[in-house]
Amino acid sequence: MIRRIAALGLLAWALGFVAFMLLLPGPADPGLRTDAIVVPTGAAGRIARGLELLEAGRAQRMLVTGTAPGVTRADLIRVAGHARTIACCVDLGADAVDTRGNAEETAAWLAGHRYRSIRLVTSDWHARRARLELASALDDGVTIAVDGVPSFPTLGQAFNEYNKLLLRAAAIGGQAVWRHVPWRQQG
Numbered sequence: 001m002i003r004r005i006a007a008l009g010l011l012a013w014a015l016g017f018v019a020f021m022l023l024l025p026g027p028a029d030p031g032l033r034t035d036a037i038v039v040p041t042g043a044a045g046r047i048a049r050g051l052e053l054l055e056a057g058r059a060q061r062m063l064v065t066g067t068a069p070g071v072t073r074a075d076l077i078r079v080a081g082h083a084r085t086i087a088c089c090v091d092l093g094a095d096a097v098d099t100r101g102n103a104e105e106t107a108a109w110l111a112g113h114r115y116r117s118i119r120l121v122t123s124d125w126h127a128r129r130a131r132l133e134l135a136s137a138l139d140d141g142v143t144i145a146v147d148g149v150p151s152f153p154t155l156g157q158a159f160n161e162y163n164k165l166l167l168r169a170a171a172i173g174g175q176a177v178w179r180h181v182p183w184r185q186q187g
Contacts, residue, residue: 013166020162024124025148030056032145035115037062040102040130043123045149050121051082053147054089059119061089065105066096099126100168103133110142117143124148125158129165136172 027049037059039050047064054062064076071092077083096105110118122130127148134144153161 028147034117065093103137107137
């Protein structure tokens with residue numbers, strides 16, 4: 001009986017992984033307009049995509065979250081171009097070191113600007129977990145549009161990201177349930 005349960009669990013995990021890879025989020029509707037664009041640092045193509053959308057008038061401002069300490073707008077201009085856009089409309093956040101930190105940094109930035117809708121621009125394989133973390137850090141009423149930048153993760157990256165997503169979903173789901181236990185709200 002234990003072997004069957006373990007085999008079913010492994011089968012569910014494997015089928016979930018296949019679905020995870022086959023259904024990677026793609027770019028959001030190109031005509032979609034949001035208050036802001038948020039780009040966590042990481043894989044190639046993210047910042048370029050965010051800058052293109054910003055220049056196309058799809059948002060008012062952009063946050064690049066998780067930049068290395070000391071990185072300036074001038075550094076970003078040297079690497080990415082778009083001098084006028086970066087100078088006026090791009091903020092750099094250097095407080096985050098991981099996806100959860102990106103979410104917390106983004107939540108504080110959004111609250112400071114009173115934005116209610118964002119386009120989250122990140123790699124397609126990272127998009128689901130980034131959205132999960134961001135949704136858990138934000139107040140209710142903030143709309144998140146996921147804009148997955150097409151990429152080619154290695155099998156190791158994909159397995160790692162899938163497992164992180166499962167673990168964080170379980171942890172965040174457990175926290176949400178725990179917060180709403182009736183006896184906890186009485187005290």
